[in-house]
Amino acid sequence: MGLKRVMVDAGHGGPPANGLNYGAAANGAVEKDIVLSIALEMRRLFPSVRLTRSTDVGMSLSQRANIANAAKADVFISLHCNAYTPRPDARGWEIFSASGSSSGQLLAQQIHDGVYPVFPSGWPNRGLKTANYHVLTATKMPAVLLEFGFLTNPTDAAWLRKTSSQTALAQAIGESLGLDKAPGEPTGPTPQGLLASILDDLDQLKKLV
Numbered sequence: 001m002g003l004k005r006v007m008v009d010a011g012h013g014g015p016p017a018n019g020l021n022y023g024a025a026a027n028g029a030v031e032k033d034i035v036l037s038i039a040l041e042m043r044r045l046f047p048s049v050r051l052t053r054s055t056d057v058g059m060s061l062s063q064r065a066n067i068a069n070a071a072k073a074d075v076f077i078s079l080h081c082n083a084y085t086p087r088p089d090a091r092g093w094e095i096f097s098a099s100g101s102s103s104g105q106l107l108a109q110q111i112h113d114g115v116y117p118v119f120p121s122g123w124p125n126r127g128l129k130t131a132n133y134h135v136l137t138a139t140k141m142p143a144v145l146l147e148f149g150f151l152t153n154p155t156d157a158a159w160l161r162k163t164s165s166q167t168a169l170a171q172a173i174g175e176s177l178g179l180d181k182a183p184g185e186p187t188g189p190t191p192q193g194l195l196a197s198i199l200d201d202l203d204q205l206k207k208l209v
Contacts, residue, residue, distance in 0.1 A: 003177055006049045007073035009135060010039040011080040014058025022058075024083035027157035032056065034148075034160050035079035041170035046179040065138035075107055076143035077173065078135050081160060082150045091153045092124030096145040098136040105130070107142040114176025115146075118168045120159060123149075146173075 012023030012032040023031035036056065043049045050071055052064045068076045084090045095112050097104030108128050116125055126147075136143045148169065149156030159165050174181075 003074040003179060004048055005071055005073045006042075006046070006174075006177060006179065007052065007068040007071060007076045007141075008039045008042050008049050009052040009064050009068070009076065009078040010036040011078055012058075013053055013056055024081055024151045026083060026085075026151040027154050029081070029151045029157040029161045031081040031083070031151060034081055034166065037163070037166045038079055038170045038173075041167050042174055045171060045182060045185055046174040047182050048179050049174070061134040062138065065135050068139050068141065068143075073139075073141050075177070076135065076139045076141055077111070078133075078143070078145040080145060080147050082147045083152045084150060085152055088152050088154070090150050091156050092126040093119065093149050094126035094129055094147050096129050096131045096133065096136065096147070098143065099130040099132055101130075101136070101142070103142040104136065104144060108144045111144060111146070111173060111176045115169065115172045118172040123159075 010032070012021055013036065014022070014032075016022035025031065033056070036053070039049075039051050040054065043051055043054070050073065052067045053059055064078070065076075082090075082094075093116075095108040097108045105128065112128060131145075133145055136145060149160050151157045151160070
């Protein structure tokens with residue numbers, strides 16, 4: 001792709017004030033904090049990454065899109081975690097692109113193929129979807145919105161709370177886009193990501209015994 005500017009948007013942020021959406025929080029996991037950690041790790045690993053926010057600050061959807069447009073970003077990636085209180089058994093991840101955006105759908109497929117293997121065995125794949133979310137339609141570049149899992153589900157929340165999981169997701173997103181690593185950063189899976197995968201597989205095996 002030869003991407004020079006990748007705008008990563010950590011969803012939500014800040015206190016629940018001024019009409020802004022604070023995001024999901026359940027099972028000891030807070031959406032705005034998890035996605036900010038992933039975004040910051042992407043910025044550390046990949047020099048071409050820019051962030052709509054780097055601290056716990058509230059922003060409107062229009063502000064996020066405007067930042068990406070002003071920066072003339074090549075792609076826009078919005079990071080989120082899901083929640084559905086009526087059904088705590090709801091699980092899994094999914095990626096959205098804008099309806100009718102072929103470039104957005106291609107970007108979603110590319111990220112999907114690179115990121116899904118990072119999740120533990122048995123993690124439900126809810127697939128590629130379309131929706132006319134504001135950050136997907138107001139941005140002038142291919143744009144996607146990732147929902148990593150349901151914080152209202154104890155299994156999803158426990159994995160997403162781990163620093164090693166957040167690091168593994170950050171690396172997988174960047175590598176799925178073919179981004180160059182920062183000098184001194186190793187290529188391939190990180191030790192933290194490998195360890196997280198092994199531990200999660202062991203947890204799954206224990207449940208089968």
